[in-house]
Amino acid sequence: MAQVQQVMYVDPSLGEDGGNTQFDFTEQTIRKAFIRKVYAILMCQLLVTMGFIALFVFHEPTIQFVRQNTYLFWVALAVVFVSMIAMACCDNVRRTTPMNFIFLFIFTLAQSFLLGVATSSFEINEVFMAVGITAAVCLGLTLFAFQTKWDFTLIGGGLVAASMVLLMFGLIAIFIPSNNIVRLVYASLGVLLFSLYLVYDTQLMMGGKHKYSISPEEYIFAALNLYLDIINIFLLILMIMRSS
Incomplete structure (x- = not known):
């Protein structure tokens, strides 16, 4: 799944050296x-x-209906990419109410449909186990991001580079004959990467003493980033369970 790049804000009132100091919340109430x-x-x-x-x-009839109408999958996939690109690239789309909520709702419906299709090929116990593991991992990482003194907002460039490496690994793995070990390694590295993204995006949202932060106007963008991190972790955990 594509990961959306973060948007950083510089306070112009800081003068010429403001490029080294990012937008920060001035009131605890605003941040909270x-x-x-x-x-x-x-x-x-x-x-x-x-x-x-x-x-x-x-619901078995739903599964059968979608399998008989495969075009629904491609329509949902197109909607996901179009709506995500619109929210990521257009300030007016993600900042203007109610347009931002409409686009986010459409994106969430389409992405949820795709996740439903993906999970329909797994056993019920596998899906429930993946949901539980994902919830525990995300809760632990969120608490860690709020408590730790380490500033993960500094590693944005490294995360982008790691994403490119993982993408190339995935493309190469397509041409490797079916191998559970390769899929297991790929999924494990993916979980690690998106776990770091979750901490990174959480600290961007927190602001405060972190070097980089995200504007309070970007609540749709912040929610979108966290949502993408969580569903990617969930899908990769499912892949680990299938491969192992």
């Missing part, structure tokens, strides 16, 4: 309200996603 809003949006996204997964796992 922003974080609450992001997590409220994120929880709604995850609830919709879990609803689709449960539908595809427990």
Whole structure:
């Protein structure tokens, strides 16, 4: 899954050297309200996603209908990419209400549909185990990001480079004959990478003493980043379970 690059903001009032100091929250209340809003949006996204997964796992007619109408998969895939690119690249789309919520809702529906299709090929116990592991991992990483003194916002460039390496690894693995070890290594590295992304995106949202932060106006963008991190971790954990 594609990962959205973060948008950094420089405070122009800091003068010529402002490039070294990023936008920061000036009031604890603003920061806390922003974080609450992001997590409220994120929880709604995850609830919709879990609803689709449960539908595809427990309702056999839905699975059969989608398998008989494969065009739905490609339509959902196109909607995911178009809506994600629109929110990532167009300030007006992700900052203007209610347009930003409409685009995020459309993206979440399409992405949840794709996740439902993906999980329909797994056993119910595998899906539930992956959901539990993902929830535990994401909760632990979020608490770590809030408590640690390490500033992970400094490693954005390294994460992008690691993403390119993982992408090339995945492309090469396509041409390797079916091998569980290769898939297991790829998925394990992917979980590690997106776990770092989750900590990175969480600290961008927190602001405070971190070198880089994200504007309070970008609550849709922040929720989108966290959502993508979580679903990528979930999918890669499913791949690990299948490969092992």
